[in-house]
Amino acid sequence: FCRVDPYGFERPEDFDYASYEAFFSRYLVVLTRRAIKWSKLLKGKNSIQKSLKVKRYIRKGIPNEHRALVWMIVSGAQTNMEQNPGYYHKLLEEEKNDKLVEAIKTDMNRTFPDNVKFRKTADPCLQHTLYNVLVAYGHHNKAVGYCQGMNFVAGYLILITKNEEESFWLLDALIGRILPDYYSPAMLGLKTDQEVLGELVKMKVPAVAELMERHGVMWTLVVSRWFICLFIDILPVETVLRIWDCLFYEGSKIIFRVALTLIKQHQAFILEATNFPDICDKFKQITKGTLVTECHSFMQKIFTDPGSLSMATINKLRETCREKLLSQG
Numbered sequence: 001f002c003r004v005d006p007y008g009f010e011r012p013e014d015f016d017y018a019s020y021e022a023f024f025s026r027y028l029v030v031l032t033r034r035a036i037k038w039s040k041l042l043k044g045k046n047s048i049q050k051s052l053k054v055k056r057y058i059r060k061g062i063p064n065e066h067r068a069l070v071w072m073i074v075s076g077a078q079t080n081m082e083q084n085p086g087y088y089h090k091l092l093e094e095e096k097n098d099k100l101v102e103a104i105k106t107d108m109n110r111t112f113p114d115n116v117k118f119r120k121t122a123d124p125c126l127q128h129t130l131y132n133v134l135v136a137y138g139h140h141n142k143a144v145g146y147c148q149g150m151n152f153v154a155g156y157l158i159l160i161t162k163n164e165e166e167s168f169w170l171l172d173a174l175i176g177r178i179l180p181d182y183y184s185p186a187m188l189g190l191k192t193d194q195e196v197l198g199e200l201v202k203m204k205v206p207a208v209a210e211l212m213e214r215h216g217v218m219w220t221l222v223v224s225r226w227f228i229c230l231f232i233d234i235l236p237v238e239t240v241l242r243i244w245d246c247l248f249y250e251g252s253k254i255i256f257r258v259a260l261t262l263i264k265q266h267q268a269f270i271l272e273a274t275n276f277p278d279i280c281d282k283f284k285q286i287t288k289g290t291l292v293t294e295c296h297s298f299m300q301k302i303f304t305d306p307g308s309l310s311m312a313t314i315n316k317l318r319e320t321c322r323e324k325l326l327s328q329g
Helices: 017-042 052-059 064-075 077-083 087-093 098-108 126-140 150-161 164-178 188-204 206-214 219-228 237-250 253-265 276-285 295-304 311-328
Strands: none
Touching: 017 052, 017 064, 017 295, 052 064, 052 237, 064 077, 064 150, 064 164, 064 237, 077 164, 087 126, 087 164, 098 126, 098 150, 126 150, 126 164, 150 164, 150 237, 164 237, 188 206, 188 219, 188 253, 188 311, 219 253, 219 276, 237 253, 237 295, 253 295, 253 311
């Protein structure tokens, strides 16, 4: 069995090869079928129009060979890149902010220590690419600069696009447009969205919300990494990529769909918890196991399980949660 997955990640000691093989042999059939449909849809072109058909295709997964291109198109990153030729390289040639550079350098060795492509010994070593993307982004978006978590997101983008400039523009699409204010110094958007999740759980899985309240567990304790890392290092790679397919097309509400599905599917298990540490531990465990490994069926669940979840509902909750946070601040 291969100790390293196709993306360069080393598999953990306790990796369940048997159930993974069983899943992947079934999933391969799906991937092959999807790849044929996608090739027909793209017909070698570099553009797609947003439509219900495209949305449906994306929810069923973008084949790896088309993933970078489709992400670039649907996120608006492609348009931005084309409208700003040479901009990325200009950022790298400019004077650097020493504090920013220092912060990024500190995180280099902490980024994916379990990925062979990010090791100093790798050739090419992706640490250099990652460093460039983060430094360029920090100078492009001075309000954000650099914050922990961005290194993982940028690292994943590099693994998929294998292209420095494209990774930069995709990072810009995520941080600048898709995710509201997750990485700014005050992280107000991130804190807001954790509260929004709490409100959604009250509506959709009230027993879990009640348990959290009873034991005084704040949402930020159990889900902040879900939001900051967009499920990287929390769910299996294939599953994260499938979530990102939808995130680039449908926006940040996908994160709530995934979070609600994890909580709803494991409601009985979470409710067994009888104290604070127990609850925290249960939340660590619900992101493992066959539910999340079987990414194809998991993605079907995120669109049915939580029920209807409109952007209007989320925006309304965001407003009230943000106001509450600001008044506390």
